[in-house]
Amino acid sequence: MTAITPQPPTPPVVPPKASRRGQSQRMFWREFARHTAARWSLAIIALFVFAALAADVLPLQDPTAISSEAYTGPSGEHWFGTDHLGRDMFSRTVHGARVAIIVALGSAGLATAIGIVVGAIAGYTGGRLDDLLSRTADVFLLIPVFFLVVLIVALFGQGLFFVVLIIGLTTWPQSARLMRAEAMVLRERVFVVAARASGGRGMQVLFRHVIPNGLSPVITNATILMGQAILVEAGLSFLGLGDPQVMSWGRMIFDGRGYLDLSPWMSFFPGLAMFLLVLSLNLVGDGLTQAFNPKLRRRGRA
Amino acid sequence: MTRYLIRRLLQLIPVVAVVITLSFFLVRLAPGDVATMMAGERADPAFIESVRQRYGLDLPMHEQFIRYVGNILQGDLGMSYREGRPVLDVILDRLPATLLLIGVALVVAAVGGTLVGTLLGRHAGTRFDAAASVVAVGAYSIPVFWLGLMMILVFSVTLGWFPSSGMTSPVPPEGWIAQAADVAHHLVLPAGALATVWFGEYVRLSRASVSNVLAEDYITAARGTGYSERNILVKHALRNAMLPITTVFGLQLAALLAGAVLTETVFAWPGLGRLLFDAVLARDMPVIMGAYIAMSVTVVIATLLTDIAYARLDPRVVYR
Numbered sequence: 316m317t318a319i320t321p322q323p324p325t326p327p328v329v330p331p332k333a334s335r336r337g338q339s340q341r342m343f344w345r346e347f348a349r350h351t352a353a354r355w356s357l358a359i360i361a362l363f364v365f366a367a368l369a370a371d372v373l374p375l376q377d378p379t380a381i382s383s384e385a386y387t388g389p390s391g392e393h394w395f396g397t398d399h400l401g402r403d404m405f406s407r408t409v410h411g412a413r414v415a416i417i418v419a420l421g422s423a424g425l426a427t428a429i430g431i432v433v434g435a436i437a438g439y440t441g442g443r444l445d446d447l448l449s450r451t452a453d454v455f456l457l458i459p460v461f462f463l464v465v466l467i468v469a470l471f472g473q474g475l476f477f478v479v480l481i482i483g484l485t486t487w488p489q490s491a492r493l494m495r496a497e498a499m500v501l502r503e504r505v506f507v508v509a510a511r512a513s514g515g516r517g518m519q520v521l522f523r524h525v526i527p528n529g530l531s532p533v534i535t536n537a538t539i540l541m542g543q544a545i546l547v548e549a550g551l552s553f554l555g556l557g558d559p560q561v562m563s564w565g566r567m568i569f570d571g572r573g574y575l576d577l578s579p580w581m582s583f584f585p586g587l588a589m590f591l592l593v594l595s596l597n598l599v600g601d602g603l604t605q606a607f608n609p610k611l612r613r614r615g616r617a
Numbered sequence: 618m619t620r621y622l623i624r625r626l627l628q629l630i631p632v633v634a635v636v637i638t639l640s641f642f643l644v645r646l647a648p649g650d651v652a653t654m655m656a657g658e659r660a661d662p663a664f665i666e667s668v669r670q671r672y673g674l675d676l677p678m679h680e681q682f683i684r685y686v687g688n689i690l691q692g693d694l695g696m697s698y699r700e701g702r703p704v705l706d707v708i709l710d711r712l713p714a715t716l717l718l719i720g721v722a723l724v725v726a727a728v729g730g731t732l733v734g735t736l737l738g739r740h741a742g743t744r745f746d747a748a749a750s751v752v753a754v755g756a757y758s759i760p761v762f763w764l765g766l767m768m769i770l771v772f773s774v775t776l777g778w779f780p781s782s783g784m785t786s787p788v789p790p791e792g793w794i795a796q797a798a799d800v801a802h803h804l805v806l807p808a809g810a811l812a813t814v815w816f817g818e819y820v821r822l823s824r825a826s827v828s829n830v831l832a833e834d835y836i837t838a839a840r841g842t843g844y845s846e847r848n849i850l851v852k853h854a855l856r857n858a859m860l861p862i863t864t865v866f867g868l869q870l871a872a873l874l875a876g877a878v879l880t881e882t883v884f885a886w887p888g889l890g891r892l893l894f895d896a897v898l899a900r901d902m903p904v905i906m907g908a909y910i911a912m913s914v915t916v917v918i919a920t921l922l923t924d925i926a927y928a929r930l931d932p933r934v935v936y937r
Contacts, residue, residue, distance in 0.1 A: 465893065553879060582767075
């Protein structure tokens with residue numbers, strides 16, 4: 316029982332890249348989970364996404380059904396009260412999540428995609444192209460985008476998808492800046508140089524090696540862009556430039572402003588929902604920043 | 618210094634050029650006749666024709682563009698058909714109210730936010746800091762127009778402490794001291810709503826900035842020489858932390874103006890925001906375009922001023 320114990324088999328050689336990636340992902344989530352507020356925010360966002368997806372299936376009252384019970388306060392039957400037309404505000408608020416999520420994903424997704432491509436090309440190629448793209452981004456960073464969006468929407472119409480498109484097309488420069496800074500550093504890194512030296516074509520190296528490795532600041536920025544896009548759409552609705560066909564929180568707050576004394580819940584609950592969602596998105600952004608740069612926290616502790 | 622100024626001024630030209638070109642082509646790409654749009658949907662044909670003549674809207678595109686740029690450079694932003702006056706006059710009339718609102722809110726938010734942020738930066742990493750940071754993020758996540766409505770609900774409708782709209786009482790009191798107090802009374806809610814949102818931004822900025830500076834070697838050195846903690850915080854940390862705070866102010870200005878517009882709309886504050894809201898309702902296109910151009914130029918000039926202030930604050934910046 317003592318002499319010959321079978322040697323444990325030597326562990327198989329795991330491809331180092333895969334294991335390192337798994338490990339770093341675990342570390343990333345551990346670091347993210349340390350941010351208590353970000354953890355909770357993720358749950359709140361999930362709740363809103365669920366509301367947006369399931370609004371039609373949930374046992375809610377018809378959000379458009381007009382009844383004689385106008386201006387009633389929150390009760391067992393109408394959790395969030397009713398509006399000036401007797402419509403159920405709880406159902407309307409839940410349905411409003413849909414527009415908010417569409418705006419957040421559509422606008423921020425578009426802005427981030429443009430930012431990544433423009434920024435990566437500018438930072439990776441450098442030279443005149445970089446000058447041109449960076450100058451363009453700088454100009455758009457300076458222009459007060461909200462007024463430009465107001466002008467465009469007033470001129471061309473206020474359909475929801477158009478508004479999403481315009482917000483996306485005007486808010487990309489920050490992402491481009493972040494991606495450019497990453498690409499300029501990555502360009503000189505050994506693995507990128509190696510990829511180039513082993514015959515990788517420009518675009519191939521850019522999309523396979525540079526962009527995937529420089530995404531973290533852009534992703535963090537995307538969560539913040541989502542919150543901003545929701546606020547811009549709501550602001551447009553509040554100026555009377557929202558899509559009249561859709562149930563958006565901004566529109567509900569706009570409708571409720573004339574009934575503050577009779578039925579304050581008309582604007583209170585949609586605004587609260589918007590505040591919670593935007594806050595959660597911003598806090599997740601904070602959590603991501605911390606998870607991507609664990610040093611920040613450690614230095615903070617010192 | 619002069620050369621630095623000239624160079625910075627020249628850098629602004631492309632921005633202004635893009636702003637003007639965008640507005641020119643947007644209006645011409647939009648559905649509908651440009652002259653009708655400029656004169657108002659319900660204008661009589663003779664007036665539409667006179668607008669067409671005056672702005673040369675029947676000329677070829679490139680001549681129209683030259684004329685358009687020339688007009689803007691001379692301060693002619695078109696006529697507001699809602700008010701029957703030049704757009705520039707209408708905008709200049711409303712500017713003081715907006716500047717008053719923004720100025721007061723900004724000072725309150727910047728001073729308060731920087732103080733709180735410095736305190737948090739000093740205690741970065743503690744539980745107190747984590748909780749307070751969430752509150753700061755919360756402050757700038759609030760939709761400002763919703764906050765305004767809720768403040769009206771609490772402080773005007775329910776408590777009756779402050780007026781809910783306007784800048785002066787319907788019958789202004791006698792004497793300038795009483796009049797100033799009247800305006801201040803009207804200013805509390807809108808400035809409070811704006812300041813709350815901006816406050817969060819400044820807390821966040823100054824917290825990050827101060828906690829970064831406190832990790833620098835020269836702070837450790839100052840501690841080693843035996844300076845008091847308070848002395849270090851105020852003289853060494855805060856001074857250096859002010860630099861990023863100044864830069865970001867310039868970059869944030871565009872967003873600040875958007876918030877101001879929405880706040881003015883809520884409180885019927887007679888500034889540019891309210892003007893824009895009324896113009897949107899009436900589809901008074903020249904005013905909407907004018908507001909966009911005026912706001913852009915304002916932001917560009919403010920950015921220039923911030924850069925100059927930055928250069929003055931930081932002796933390491935060389936004017937070249």
